Amino acid sequence: MKRILVLGAGFGGLQATIDLDRIFRREREIEILLVSEQNLFLFTPLLPEIASSYINPRHIVQAVRDIRGRRRFGFQRELVRAIDVSRRQVELASGTLSYDSLVVALGSRTDYLGVPGAREHTWDFKTLEDAVVLRERILDLCEHADHTADEAVRRQMMTFVIVGAGYTGVELVSEMHDFLFHYVVGRYRGISPAEIRLIVVEDAQEILRGVHPKLAKHAKKRLQVEGIEIRLGARATRCFPGGVEVNSSQIIPAETVVWAAGVRAHELVEALPGPHDRIGRAIVNEHLQLETHPEIFVVGDSAAAVTAPEAPRVAPVAIAHGRLAARNIAHLEKGEPLESYRYTSQGILISLGMNYAVVDIWGLKFSGYFAWLLWNAVHLFKLAGLKKQLQVAIDWWLAVVFPRDASIVRRPRRCKLCGTDAAQ
Ligand SMILES: Cc1cc2nc3c(=O)[nH]c(=O)nc-3n(C[C@H](O)[C@H](O)[C@H](O)COP(=O)(O)OP(=O)(O)OC[C@H]3O[C@@H](n4cnc5c(N)ncnc54)[C@H](O)[C@@H]3O)c2cc1C
Known part of the structure; x- marks a missing residue:
C-alpha cells in the first residue's frame, strides 16, 4: 500500500x-x-466582511468531512x-x-518584520478567529467610547490604524469604514463621526503593490474620498499599548493597530x-x-x-x-513526463466596501458599482457548496435591509482601558 x-x-x-x-x-x-x-476549509477572501459584521463567521467555513462527501480520501485533524x-x-x-x-x-x-512590539501589541488578521476577535474588539471600544467623557480618550479609542496597504489591509479598512460610519454612528450616540479615524500606514509609495497603477490610484482616491487617511512612505517602527510609531519619529495614538504588513x-x-x-x-x-x-x-x-x-x-x-x-x-x-507550472493571472478583484470595487479582469479595468456586483458574483460562485453560497447571499441581502449585528458574544472581563468590565 x-x-x-x-x-x-x-x-x-x-x-x-x-x-x-x-x-x-x-x-x-x-x-x-x-x-x-483544523477540520474546516476557510474562504479567506470574505474574512474582512466578518470583521465588519456583514456576514456570519460560520458561513465562510466548510467542514472538510462535508466537502469530502462520497470521496474516499482519509482525513485526520x-x-x-x-x-x-x-x-x-x-x-x-x-x-x-x-x-x-x-x-x-x-x-x-x-511576519512582524522585526518591528519592536508588533507581535505583542497589534491585532493579527489571518484566521477566522482573528476576524471574530477584531470584530468584538471594535464593538468593545465603541461600547466604552459611548460613555467616556474625556474627548481625547474617546478619540484614541476610535482611532484604528492598519499597517500595510496590500489587498488585506485595503479590503479590511474599507469594511471597517462601512461598519463604523454606517452602523456604529447613530447607534452609539456618545460617538461623533468626527472622532472616528481610520489610518492606513504603508512603507511603499503606493497602495496595492502588484495591482495595475491606474487601479491602485483609483482605489487610493476612493479611500481618501471616504475619509480614510493613507500615509505612504510611512514605516511602522515601533508598536506599544495605545499606539504606533511611524518612521522612528511620529507617534499615532490608537487603541487598535492591525498588522497586515508582512x-x-x-x-x-x-x-x-x-x-x-x-x-x-x-x-x-x-x-x-x-x-x-x-x-x-x-x-x-x-x-x-x-x-x-x-x-x-x-x-x-x-x-x-x-x-x-x-x-x-x-x-x-x-512513469510519464511531468507537467510544468505556468502562471496566468485570473484577474484582480478588490472590494472597497459596500457598492464599490476595482476590477482588472478579462483585459478590462473598471471600478464602481458594477465592479462591486462582479466582485460579489465571483466570490459567491467560488464559495464551495450551495448551502454556503445561499447563507452568504442571504447575509448580504439582510445587511442591505436590516442593521448589522453588534452583539458581543464573549463574556466581559476587566477592561484595560477604563477599569470596568469589558468583553476584551
Ligand atoms: C485576510 C486574507 C484575505 C485574503 N483575501 C484573498 C482574496 O481576496 N483573494 C485571493 O485570491 N486570496 C486572498 N488571500 C490569500 C489566500 O488566502 C492564500 O493565498 C491562500 O489561502 C493560500 O492557500 P494555501 O493552500 O497555500 O494556504 P492556506 O489556504 O492558508 O492553507 C493552509 C492550511 O494549512 C493548515 N495548517 C497550517 N499549519 C499547520 C500545521 N502545523 N499542521 C496542520 N495543518 C496546518 C491551515 O490550518 C490551513 O488549513 C487572503 C488571505 C488573507 C489572510
Missing part, C-alpha cells in the same frame, strides 16, 4: 486532495490522506509538528505517519531542505517539486515557483498548484 500525504486543508491542499482522489479513485493500493490542524524528509515521515501529536509522496500546503504566517512561509516550510526565497518559501522546480526530494511537492503560499511574472500569493495560484501537484504525482506513478 502506498500513501500520498497532503498537509494543510487550505486552497492548495484541498484541491490537490480532491484531484488525487479523482485520479486514483480505482487504485485501491494507493491511500490518500489529508492532515490539517492534527497539528503537523515536523517533516523528516530523510525518513519520509511526518511527525504528529499522535505519532508519525510515513509517506511515499508528500504535498506540503501549509500556507503562510504573519507574510512569511510556515516554519515547517522554512525547515525543508534546499533553497528558500527571502520570505522563507521553498524554491521548487517547474514541476513544483523540491529539487533534492522529487517525492515532495510544495504548493500555494508555501511555494516559490520560478515563473515570469512571479505569481502572487493568492487563492487561484494555490488552487492551480494543487491541481498540478496532483497530476504530477500521477505522472510519477505511471
Whole structure:
C-alpha cells in the first residue's frame, strides 16, 4: 500500500486532495490522506466582511468531512509538528505517519518584520478567529467610547490604524469604514463621526503593490474620498499599548493597530531542505517539486515557483498548484513526463466596501458599482457548496435591509482601558 500525504486543508491542499482522489479513485493500493490542524476549509477572501459584521463567521467555513462527501480520501485533524524528509515521515501529536509522496500546503504566517512590539501589541488578521476577535474588539471600544467623557480618550479609542496597504489591509479598512460610519454612528450616540479615524500606514509609495497603477490610484482616491487617511512612505517602527510609531519619529495614538504588513512561509516550510526565497518559501522546480526530494511537492503560499511574472500569493495560484501537484504525482506513478507550472493571472478583484470595487479582469479595468456586483458574483460562485453560497447571499441581502449585528458574544472581563468590565 502506498500513501500520498497532503498537509494543510487550505486552497492548495484541498484541491490537490480532491484531484488525487479523482485520479486514483480505482487504485485501491494507493491511500490518500489529508492532515490539517483544523477540520474546516476557510474562504479567506470574505474574512474582512466578518470583521465588519456583514456576514456570519460560520458561513465562510466548510467542514472538510462535508466537502469530502462520497470521496474516499482519509482525513485526520492534527497539528503537523515536523517533516523528516530523510525518513519520509511526518511527525504528529499522535505519532508519525510515513509517506511515499508528500504535498506540503501549509500556507503562510504573519511576519512582524522585526518591528519592536508588533507581535505583542497589534491585532493579527489571518484566521477566522482573528476576524471574530477584531470584530468584538471594535464593538468593545465603541461600547466604552459611548460613555467616556474625556474627548481625547474617546478619540484614541476610535482611532484604528492598519499597517500595510496590500489587498488585506485595503479590503479590511474599507469594511471597517462601512461598519463604523454606517452602523456604529447613530447607534452609539456618545460617538461623533468626527472622532472616528481610520489610518492606513504603508512603507511603499503606493497602495496595492502588484495591482495595475491606474487601479491602485483609483482605489487610493476612493479611500481618501471616504475619509480614510493613507500615509505612504510611512514605516511602522515601533508598536506599544495605545499606539504606533511611524518612521522612528511620529507617534499615532490608537487603541487598535492591525498588522497586515508582512507574510512569511510556515516554519515547517522554512525547515525543508534546499533553497528558500527571502520570505522563507521553498524554491521548487517547474514541476513544483523540491529539487533534492522529487517525492515532495510544495504548493500555494508555501511555494516559490520560478515563473515570469512571479505569481502572487493568492487563492487561484494555490488552487492551480494543487491541481498540478496532483497530476504530477500521477505522472510519477505511471512513469510519464511531468507537467510544468505556468502562471496566468485570473484577474484582480478588490472590494472597497459596500457598492464599490476595482476590477482588472478579462483585459478590462473598471471600478464602481458594477465592479462591486462582479466582485460579489465571483466570490459567491467560488464559495464551495450551495448551502454556503445561499447563507452568504442571504447575509448580504439582510445587511442591505436590516442593521448589522453588534452583539458581543464573549463574556466581559476587566477592561484595560477604563477599569470596568469589558468583553476584551
Ligand atoms: C485576510 C486574507 C484575505 C485574503 N483575501 C484573498 C482574496 O481576496 N483573494 C485571493 O485570491 N486570496 C486572498 N488571500 C490569500 C489566500 O488566502 C492564500 O493565498 C491562500 O489561502 C493560500 O492557500 P494555501 O493552500 O497555500 O494556504 P492556506 O489556504 O492558508 O492553507 C493552509 C492550511 O494549512 C493548515 N495548517 C497550517 N499549519 C499547520 C500545521 N502545523 N499542521 C496542520 N495543518 C496546518 C491551515 O490550518 C490551513 O488549513 C487572503 C488571505 C488573507 C489572510
